[in-house]
């Protein structure tokens with residue numbers, strides 16, 4: 001396909017920035033919105049104006065910029081295939097502020113992004129462990145793809161960080177932490193053009209673990225002092241590996257090196273304090289602890305999400321940057337997707353979709369009757385829609401392990417058998 005467009009170069013903060021100005025394109029932010037050209041899009045814009053669309057990734061890049069409609073020059077390339085659905089269902093209300101598409105329009109793509117990029121980081125970690133060079137371009141590409149999904153709808157990728165079942169642990173952990181940090185950075189108003197570099201750095205924050213002897217890294221019990229000392233070098237090793245590669249900026253290296261530093265100087269490896277810790281390393285520190293607490297390991301059970309949030313909140317002025325903790329809680333919402341909750345009616349439910357407008361009122365799937373008897377099929381309602389909520393409110397959060405529930409099995413069941421009211425009436 002060939003999108004009729006021209007590249008516009010402008011100066012921004014002393015830097016030359018290229019934009020794609022597409023004919024008859026409209027954006028969520030209003031007509032005339034332009035796509036900033038970065039990465040592969042920057043390379044593909046042709047000299048005489050126009051963009052050859054050869055992959056879904058380019059379409060994803062365009063969508064992430066806010067363009068919602070473009071015209072295609074069919075003299076220069078093929079038209080859209082007939083089976084391609086529109087970007088958004090025109091009968092629905094526009095997505096909530098700060099989101100370019102609805103959650104349910106992004107979630108499937110976010111799952112693909114997550115699988116693909118977790119494999120990329122897994123391979124990169126394996127390569128480094130085997131003494132080979134990692135494919136930096138692929139890791140950077142992964143950083144770009146993750147950022148793009150988050151820019152389209154931040155809640156989709158964030159909701160998937162609840163999934164802890166992935167082997168090996170480090171790749172899944174890198175993926176989760178990187179998603180959470182990118183989402184926080186987006187909420188914080190970080191320039192979208194900077195997100196891929198931050199995302200890439202956080203993806204690699206634990207790459208230094210590949211230099212920690214396996215018998216220490218995989219030890220199920222408590223570390224001996226000398227083992228702890230070695231384990232605590234992994235941030236420094238991450239920085240060394242990135243520096244040796246030569247493809248990363250000092251800022252990116254600092255994010256990885258400083259992700260275990262604490263605001264009160266109790267962290268490692270350098271015992272840095274307060275503002276001397278790189279801002280995005282402070283974000284990484286919060287996401288890192290949260291993901292580690294909520295993960296099930298051979299030596300400890302998974303801590304429920306709300307308890308992990310409370311634990312982090314308790315240490316918000318000592319170990320963590322107070323403002324960053326607030327930002328984290330805002331990013332995750334009061335009831336993250338997958339939280340098991342009880343309603344004022346006594347019904348038990350699982351949080352199925354977040355509500356970025358009012359996090360007290362997400363979309364939930366009712367699993368039981370008020371008397372706790374299981375429903376024949378999960379029933380999905382939005383607590384933000386009065387007719388569906390019918391007076392229901394969340395009153396309690398429960399620990400799934402305590403009542404023997406596997407959250408991912410329940411989520412899959414809701415996806416398959418969940419009954420819901422008409423889509424058009426939803427937000």
Ligand SMILES: [Fe+2]
Pocket residue numbers: 205206234259260288
């Ligand atoms: Fe770490």
